Amino acid sequence: MKISLRAKLIISFLAVIIICGLVATAVAIRLIGTGIISQAQDKVRIDLNSARHIYQNEIQGIKALLRFTARRFFIKNAFLDKDIETLKRHLEEIRKAESLDILTLTDENGQVIVRSRNLSVYGDSQAHDELVSRVLSGTQVIGATVIVPRAELVKEGTDITEQAYIKFIPTPKAKPTLENEQTSAMCVKAAAPVFGYDGNLIGVLYGGNLLNRNYEIVDRVKEIVYQEVKYKGKDIGTATIFQGDLRISTNVKQEDGSRAIGTRVSEEVYEQVLEKGLPWIDRAFVVNNWYIAAYEPIKNIEGKIIGVLYVGILEEKFMDMRNRAIAMFSGITLTGMIMALVVSSFLAKGILQPIKRLVFASGRWAKGDLDYQIKTTRKGDIAKLAETFNSMASSLKERDNKLKEYTSQQIMKSERLATLGQLAAGVAHEINNPLGGILMYVHLALEDLDEKNVLRTNLEKAITETTRCKDIVKGLLDFARQTEPKIEQSDVNEILERTLDLVKNQALFQNVKISRSLPSLPKILMDAGQIQQVFANIILNATEAMEGKGELTVAARMSHDNEHIEIEFTDTGCGISTENRKKIFDPFFTTKEVGHGLGLAVSHGIIARHEGTIEVKSEYGKGTSFIIRLPLKREGD
Numbered sequence: 001m002k003i004s005l006r007a008k009l010i011i012s013f014l015a016v017i018i019i020c021g022l023v024a025t026a027v028a029i030r031l032i033g034t035g036i037i038s039q040a041q042d043k044v045r046i047d048l049n050s051a052r053h054i055y056q057n058e059i060q061g062i063k064a065l066l067r068f069t070a071r072r073f074f075i076k077n078a079f080l081d082k083d084i085e086t087l088k089r090h091l092e093e094i095r096k097a098e099s100l101d102i103l104t105l106t107d108e109n110g111q112v113i114v115r116s117r118n119l120s121v122y123g124d125s126q127a128h129d130e131l132v133s134r135v136l137s138g139t140q141v142i143g144a145t146v147i148v149p150r151a152e153l154v155k156e157g158t159d160i161t162e163q164a165y166i167k168f169i170p171t172p173k174a175k176p177t178l179e180n181e182q183t184s185a186m187c188v189k190a191a192a193p194v195f196g197y198d199g200n201l202i203g204v205l206y207g208g209n210l211l212n213r214n215y216e217i218v219d220r221v222k223e224i225v226y227q228e229v230k231y232k233g234k235d236i237g238t239a240t241i242f243q244g245d246l247r248i249s250t251n252v253k254q255e256d257g258s259r260a261i262g263t264r265v266s267e268e269v270y271e272q273v274l275e276k277g278l279p280w281i282d283r284a285f286v287v288n289n290w291y292i293a294a295y296e297p298i299k300n301i302e303g304k305i306i307g308v309l310y311v312g313i314l315e316e317k318f319m320d321m322r323n324r325a326i327a328m329f330s331g332i333t334l335t336g337m338i339m340a341l342v343v344s345s346f347l348a349k350g351i352l353q354p355i356k357r358l359v360f361a362s363g364r365w366a367k368g369d370l371d372y373q374i375k376t377t378r379k380g381d382i383a384k385l386a387e388t389f390n391s392m393a394s395s396l397k398e399r400d401n402k403l404k405e406y407t408s409q410q411i412m413k414s415e416r417l418a419t420l421g422q423l424a425a426g427v428a429h430e431i432n433n434p435l436g437g438i439l440m441y442v443h444l445a446l447e448d449l450d451e452k453n454v455l456r457t458n459l460e461k462a463i464t465e466t467t468r469c470k471d472i473v474k475g476l477l478d479f480a481r482q483t484e485p486k487i488e489q490s491d492v493n494e495i496l497e498r499t500l501d502l503v504k505n506q507a508l509f510q511n512v513k514i515s516r517s518l519p520s521l522p523k524i525l526m527d528a529g530q531i532q533q534v535f536a537n538i539i540l541n542a543t544e545a546m547e548g549k550g551e552l553t554v555a556a557r558m559s560h561d562n563e564h565i566e567i568e569f570t571d572t573g574c575g576i577s578t579e580n581r582k583k584i585f586d587p588f589f590t591t592k593e594v595g596h597g598l599g600l601a602v603s604h605g606i607i608a609r610h611e612g613t614i615e616v617k618s619e620y621g622k623g624t625s626f627i628i629r630l631p632l633k634r635e636g637d
Contacts, residue, residue, distance in 0.1 A: 016342055029326050029395035036322045040292040040313060041281050047311045048294040051221045051239055055298075055309060058188050058217055062208055063143035065098055066192040070141075070205045079105075079194060080203055084114065091116040095207070101163075101214075102156055102187070103207035110136055110204065118157045128204070130301055131191040135204045143190035144301035148210075149245070150183040160185075166248060169384045173285075175245065175270045186211045186243040186298075186307055211241050212248045213261060216357065216553070221311065222251050231317045236291065241298070242308035244272050247351040252287050252312075260287045265295070265308060273297050273308050283315055290315040359394075371397070406610045438466050441473075490528040492556055492565055493518045493629070499535040508540075508548045518553035521565055524632055526610055531630075534603040538569050538626050541600070545573030545624060563632055564612075576618040584616065611633075 069075065078086040085106060095103035095116045103116040110127030126132045131142045138399065153161045164185035168177075189208030196202045211217070218239040222228065226237030240250035245265040252260045265273075272280040273295045284293040291312030298307035364372040373390045442462050449456050495517060503509060542552055550572040559566050584600050607614050611634050618624040 011062050013297050016336045021333050025330055025333050029329075031359040036318050036325070037283070037292070038627050040315070040318045041294075044292050044311060044313050045281055047221075047225050047237065047313070048281075048296060048309070050225045051309060051311045052296070054221050054224065055241075058209075059143045059145070059190065062100075062188060062510050063141050063190040063192070065100075066143075066190045066205055067141045068206055069094055070194045072166055075105075075194065075205075075290065076196060076202075078144050079113075080196060087114045088116065088119050090118070099209075100207045101209045102189070103159060104205070106132065106204045106206075107613055108136070108201050108203055113157065113203065117160065118155060121155045124155065124502070126204075129191075129206070130188060131247055132204050132206055135191045135193050135206075139193045139195075139201055141190065141192045142301065144206075145211075145298055145306065146189045146300055148185045148187045148189075153185055160210065162560070163214075166212060166246060166262050168246065168264065169260075169527065171264040171266075172267070173266040174264040175267040182212075182243060182246050182248070184243075186241070186248060213244070214249055215259070218249050218251050219243065226313075230316055234314055234316070236314045236317060238286070238291065238310075240308075240310040240312075242310065244307060245274060255288055263287055265310075269295050269308075274305055277305055284312070286312055292318065300437045306545075339396075397486070441464060442466065463473040486527045486529075487525045487634075489523045490527070491523050492521055492531075492532070492567060495532050496535060496554060496556065496567070499532050499539065503536060503539055503543075508543050510551040512543055512546060513551045515551060515553045517553070517557075519557065520560065521556055524565060524630055525634055526630060527606075530606045531610070534628070535567070535569075535604050537600065537603050540629075542569055542571035542573060542624065542626075545575075546571050547573070559629060564629040565632065567630070568625055569630045570623065575618050575620040575622050575624055576616065581616055581618060 009269065035324040071507075074090060075087070077083075078090065091103055091105060094100075101117070104112055105114045105116075106112050106126050110123070110129070110132050111125050112122045115121050130146060131144065134140070134142050142496050148164075150161065150164070153164055159226070161183075164183065164581050166182040168180045168182070187208045187210050189206065191204055193201050194203040194205055204498050218241060222235065222237060223240035226235070227241075231238045235251065235253070238250070238252045240247055240252055240275035242248065242265055247261055247263050247265075250259055252263075254260050266284065269280050269284070272278050274297065277297050279297075280293075280295040282293065284291055284534050286293060292315050293310060293312040295308050295310045297305040361372060372393070417566040446456060446459050448464075450457070465509055496516075499515060500516075504514065539552065539554075546552070548564060552572075553568075555568045555570075557568075558564075604614055607628060607630075610630055612628060615627040615629070616624065617627065
């Protein structure tokens with residue numbers, strides 16, 4: 001059966017539309033799904049950061065409370081007067097007022113004097129406690145998460161022991177264990193030194209709150225981060241604190257609505273977080289719902305992993321968002337395919353021949369024949385398209401010619417600059433020796449002339465101008481050479497001091513006050529001679545800008561990122577205009593009546609070869625600051 005070209009074209013359009021539509025739909029479904037999940041993971045990662053801050057704030061709050069309490073005068077007075085009853089009364093009042101589970105006072109040897117929760121138990125030593133021992137040795141306030149064994153909980157009372165006790169609930173996908181109950185407790189705890197009026201340590205005050213069955217932190221995370229939002233009657237976000245792999249504080253609910261205390265984390269999360277110490281962010285089945293979950297380890301003061309902090313967002317909401325987006329995109333794609341098919345059937349007949357001519361012309365242009373023009377006698381959109389193609393070919397030809405011309409100019413310019421650099425270096429070498437001879441002969445001539453001879457003035461001017469020429473030649477050579485630095489460990493402060501000693505006795509510095517701020521800094525790898533040249537150049541420029549009177553401040557310091565040493569030179573001179581600030585590192589740019597303008601260009605090159613930077617800050621009429629940054633470590637070191 002013979003099929004018309006129009007039918008073939010429509011079928012081709014249809015095939016392309018269907019294939020593109022299906023591919024686009026598949027890709028879109030993939031991108032939408034991964035995009036939404038990725039956004040959810042980013043969200044839960046941020047939520048985990050917020051939860052961590054809330055958790056850390058709890059520790060900081062207890063530290064602050066213990067620090068303040070340890071400094072209260074009535075505690076010191078009662079302690080020094082050995083008034084145990086007063087201590088008992090005050091500490092018990094403070095513990096209840098601040099809702100602390102534990103608040104205990106020891107002497108300077110760590111022996112318990114008052115245990116405010118259980119006043120009848122005292123005299124035992126807490127010197128072995130990981131926080132108390134650090135306070136006894138370091139006299140600093142310490143706060144951390146700790147595991148309190150059952151033996152210590154018993155000393156605090158049976159009620160707190162019962163609060164800590166949690167029976168394991170069988171949990172699918174949890175790591176197999178022989179344990180079936182948890183008798184110890186995870187505690188947010190702090191310890192603070194108690195000092196006498198003479199500044200000596202007289203005791204240690206420690207206290208904290210159990211996290212077992214304590215829902216204050218997880219509910220605060222839920223309230224602050226997720227704002228109690230629900231989705232289809234379920235909490236959209238949850239938080240949990242694990243002791244080891246056991247849920248001890250959570251707002252994840254079981255089917256009966258109770259908190260899922262006693263359930264355990266999955267074996268996959270256990271291996272990643274508790275064994276490897278790495279965060280885990282992925283979708284997870286938590287008790288009875290799928291969540292986009294984030295876990296990170298909780299460590300004690302010694303860096304040992306003792307628990308896990310978890311936040312999770314209900315996955316169902318994001319899956320519904322994904323399904324709605326996919327359905328909407330699929331509908332739009334299907335509608336577009338149908339509309340494209342209808343339109344293609346009308347366009348097929350009218351565009352066949354013009355398209356052939358356009359294709360032929362495109363082939364000619366692709367081969368470089370941009371002089372070829374499409375001839376058409378018809379009117380309409382295709383004719384306008386042909387005219388546009390002709391115009392495009394002309395524009396391409398014009399641009400091609402301009403590009404060739406521009407490229408040729410750039411190549412010639414680069415070659416000219418390279419030749420000029422070589423010529424400048426050669427000429428500088430050739431000029432240097434004659435200039436030295438001129439200076440020598442002029443000096444000899446001066447020695448033979450009487451002090452009153454009128455020729456002396458002319459000869460002294462000749463010496464000045466010849467010396468200026470030698471300076472220009474030296475600057476030109478320094479700029480042309482681009483000498484690689486001889487790297488060795490050097491002290492920035494020593495180089496600065498040496499540079500200031502060299503220049504301070506010059507006449508120009510007699511009325512200049514030099515202020516230094518040179519704290520101890522680490523040595524870095526650099527060419528001390530080249531860096532001294534940079535410092536001297538900037539110092540002399542600053543002094544000239546102040547016309548020999550004012551204040552020059554030299555300061556060295558570590559950068560904010562602790563990866564660089566910063567050296568700042570600040571003068572009280574005339575400043576630099578905005579226009580000139582853009583050109584000060586250009587070769588031969590100078591605002592001086594006498595000068596060659598190569599000093600800062602050479603300095604900029606030296607710092608660049610040291611992998612550093614120079615920054616200029618200036619306010620016209622008020623002064624200028626040059627800030628040099630040199631890296632502590634160079635690339636490849």
